[in-house]
Amino acid sequence: MSAVVVNNLNYRYQKGGKQILKDLNFTMEQGQIVAVLGLSGSGKSTLCLCLGGIIPHYLGGQMSGQVLINGQDTAKCKIARLAPEVGIVFQDADTQLFSPTVEDEIAFAPENLCLPSEQIRHRVDAVIDMVGINHLRYENTNNLSGGQKHLVAMASVLTLDPSILVLDEVLAQLDAAVKKNVTEILLELRRRGKTIVIVEHELEAATIANRVLLLEDGLLVNDGPASLLQDKELLARHKLLVN
Amino acid sequence: MGVRLTVKMINLDPRAKIVIVLCLSTLAVFFNTPGSLLIVLIITLLLLQIFQVKYISLIYKFRRLLPVLLVLLFVQSAFTGHGQVLIAFGDVHILTTGGVSSAGCVLLRMLILFGSAMIIATSNSRDYVLALVQLKIPYEIAFMVLIALRFLPIFIQEANDTLIAMQLRGVDIKKVAWGKKIKYFTYIFSPLVSNVLIKANQLAISMEARGFRVYPRRTYLRVLKYNLLDYLITILSLSLTLAVLTLSIVR
Amino acid sequence: MAFMELLQVSFSYRGQKQLLNDINFSIHNEGITALTGPNGIGKTTLSKLMVGMLVPTTGHITLKGQDISGMTLAQIGRLVGYVFQNPEKQLFCPTVSEEISFGLQNLELPEHDVQRLVKENLPYFELEHLAQSFPLQLSEGEKRRLAIAAVLVLEPELLVLDEPTTGLDAYRKHLLGECLKKIVASERGVFMISHDNNFINRYASRILILENGRLKEHGC
Numbered sequence A: 001m002s003a004v005v006v007n008n009l010n011y012r013y014q015k016g017g018k019q020i021l022k023d024l025n026f027t028m029e030q031g032q033i034v035a036v037l038g039l040s041g042s043g044k045s046t047l048c049l050c051l052g053g054i055i056p057h058y059l060g061g062q063m064s065g066q067v068l069i070n071g072q073d074t075a076k077c078k079i080a081r082l083a084p085e086v087g088i089v090f091q092d093a094d095t096q097l098f099s100p101t102v103e104d105e106i107a108f109a110p111e112n113l114c115l116p117s118e119q120i121r122h123r124v125d126a127v128i129d130m131v132g133i134n135h136l137r138y139e140n141t142n143n144l145s146g147g148q149k150h151l152v153a154m155a156s157v158l159t160l161d162p163s164i165l166v167l168d169e170v171l172a173q174l175d176a177a178v179k180k181n182v183t184e185i186l187l188e189l190r191r192r193g194k195t196i197v198i199v200e201h202e203l204e205a206a207t208i209a210n211r212v213l214l215l216e217d218g219l220l221v222n223d224g225p226a227s228l229l230q231d232k233e234l235l236a237r238h239k240l241l242v243n
Numbered sequence B: 001m002g003v004r005l006t007v008k009m010i011n012l013d014p015r016a017k018i019v020i021v022l023c024l025s026t027l028a029v030f031f032n033t034p035g036s037l038l039i040v041l042i043i044t045l046l047l048l049q050i051f052q053v054k055y056i057s058l059i060y061k062f063r064r065l066l067p068v069l070l071v072l073l074f075v076q077s078a079f080t081g082h083g084q085v086l087i088a089f090g091d092v093h094i095l096t097t098g099g100v101s102s103a104g105c106v107l108l109r110m111l112i113l114f115g116s117a118m119i120i121a122t123s124n125s126r127d128y129v130l131a132l133v134q135l136k137i138p139y140e141i142a143f144m145v146l147i148a149l150r151f152l153p154i155f156i157q158e159a160n161d162t163l164i165a166m167q168l169r170g171v172d173i174k175k176v177a178w179g180k181k182i183k184y185f186t187y188i189f190s191p192l193v194s195n196v197l198i199k200a201n202q203l204a205i206s207m208e209a210r211g212f213r214v215y216p217r218r219t220y221l222r223v224l225k226y227n228l229l230d231y232l233i234t235i236l237s238l239s240l241t242l243a244v245l246t247l248s249i250v251r
Numbered sequence C: 001m002a003f004m005e006l007l008q009v010s011f012s013y014r015g016q017k018q019l020l021n022d023i024n025f026s027i028h029n030e031g032i033t034a035l036t037g038p039n040g041i042g043k044t045t046l047s048k049l050m051v052g053m054l055v056p057t058t059g060h061i062t063l064k065g066q067d068i069s070g071m072t073l074a075q076i077g078r079l080v081g082y083v084f085q086n087p088e089k090q091l092f093c094p095t096v097s098e099e100i101s102f103g104l105q106n107l108e109l110p111e112h113d114v115q116r117l118v119k120e121n122l123p124y125f126e127l128e129h130l131a132q133s134f135p136l137q138l139s140e141g142e143k144r145r146l147a148i149a150a151v152l153v154l155e156p157e158l159l160v161l162d163e164p165t166t167g168l169d170a171y172r173k174h175l176l177g178e179c180l181k182k183i184v185a186s187e188r189g190v191f192m193i194s195h196d197n198n199f200i201n202r203y204a205s206r207i208l209i210l211e212n213g214r215l216k217e218h219g220c
Helices: A044-051 A102-112 A117-131 A146-158 A176-191 A226-230 A232-237 B002-010 B014-030 B034-050 B056-080 B097-120 B125-134 B139-168 B178-187 B189-209 B228-250 C043-050 C073-079 C096-106 C111-124 C140-152 C170-185 C197-203
Strands: A004-012 A019-028 A033-037 A062-069 A086-089 A164-168 A195-200 A211-216 A219-225 B085-089 B092-096 C004-011 C020-027 C032-036 C058-063 C080-083 C158-162 C189-193 C206-211 C214-217
Touching (some): A004 A044, A033 A044, A044 A062, A044 A086, A044 A164, A044 A195, A086 A146, A102 A146, A176 A195, A211 A226, A219 A226, B056 B092, B056 B097, B092 B097, B125 B139, B139 B178, B139 B189, B139 C080, C004 C043, C020 C043, C020 C214, C032 C043, C043 C189, C073 C080, C080 C140, C096 C111, C096 C140, C111 C140, C140 C158
Parallel strands (some): A033 A195, C032 C189
Antiparallel strands (some): A004 A019, A004 A062, B085 B092, C004 C058
């Protein structure tokens, strides 16, 4: 069974509004790292929301077609079933952190899943260990540096223990040291059989991907192996590379 | 012994701290003589000492209120006219004992209210969420309060930046007339409201994606327990306050 | 004489450890100077000091030989334009053209001059088709160009930009870079904070690096 199946996906935020996603069709297999590349306004972030079931459950709009996550139709299954499957880390770390301490922030997701407190503790410990932020555990989330905030935002999604992790324009804005740290975590997650979707407008961030999807104006214009990133002419044609 | 007491008091259940603060502020509002208010203030300062709060800076900050208090002092002296006249200018009372005591009361009350609020700040806001939830308040509302507290300073900072941007574009805020000043202040709201809406929307989506509200109930990593010390403190503060209030009413 | 000079500038936020330590440099009103360094090192703080938003704990900053501590923000704004990392903060007018005219009206120019300048500036920043739009509904790239336009009408000699490439894709960065080149060609200087190495290497004529509270000149 594929981790993600997208069939004829179309979406508009409002009836009669601009069509953001146009007839998308693709699948992602378990354990893949897939980069979704495109310019601003190409529909990348909207696609992330569709994968997590935020569309159509939380944001309405006009959606047609199908998104299957591990075989379950996102439109039909309850968001409670979907939330633990797909974790999304968003671009702006500040609007993802609201708890007074790092530990509280990371515990937020498993608390929502109604896990007993020993299990919450176990998950929090494991994730803090993996992301390497033990020294920040009792820090106030307001006092973290930019890079640390992104690590905490990622950790607070990982405690959902999602089988699919989506990073919405997170990598490109990190400085070199933090980016290396995050890349290592992503490779470790892949070894554990997780599927990873990296959404970016910058090509460099996609170097660890083994597959690349190119979006332009809501259309899937290319779907191929990582070697696609070497095709300068193709990238320039889609304005992803400017000389 | 001193250190152990401090540790225990800081870890006091937030609900017990709320009780203490309610008792102190009730007394502050109820009393209207400088003597009794001074006693309440001393109790507040003693508590702050036990909670290891640095309250000196609080008292220092109150120096900015001194001009207001001075005005109050003269206004009260001139118009309420009770007490002995200390300084008079013809028929006008400049300073009376009544004026001194009411201005003193205002200062003492404010110090008590702000001081007791500092006791609240010794627990982190997440503990108050737990306290509210365990008081059977719906968790959505408890989180709303938490988030408002978290984002308020950020929005104040942003409004301030907008005001600076405006000045850098040629507005000398100190020199413009009041009418224009009001117009400029209304200009702050457009970016602020839009920012609040954008941030609120992003935050809601990120919380939703992390499973917020998927179940009508949620569990917690930590649970607050009302233990012996909490019960003792609660009973002690409530009964003392009630006793003092009844005594002074009966008299 | 340098346009702006920082002399032994140190800064710490109240009650926190020293963020900037003995910073000395001068900028002329020409070329693109980039300031780079890791996150959270105090780059934004330094830029806020340069326009008088913050006051150094010790040391002096001078603009054309005059100490900025004695100038109002309105006076500084005529010499140095500032664009925040999040340009939304500085877009407070109901339409794009009013946003551009705001600064001009504060100069008390006659209304027909204001309108003429607005008309000239809109196409220069490729905002002509958006003249009557609500600024906060523009795209990221457009918002940044508008913020730059609104600041530049006051004809400052130096433009300070905090992380101008945030949220811009390769194509929009290219547009921004070309816009900066045009500004420099009109005999103004640009000072930008950025950790976007590709962008810096492409456009900057001088690179400063901030590390552990101290400043280094690239290549020294």
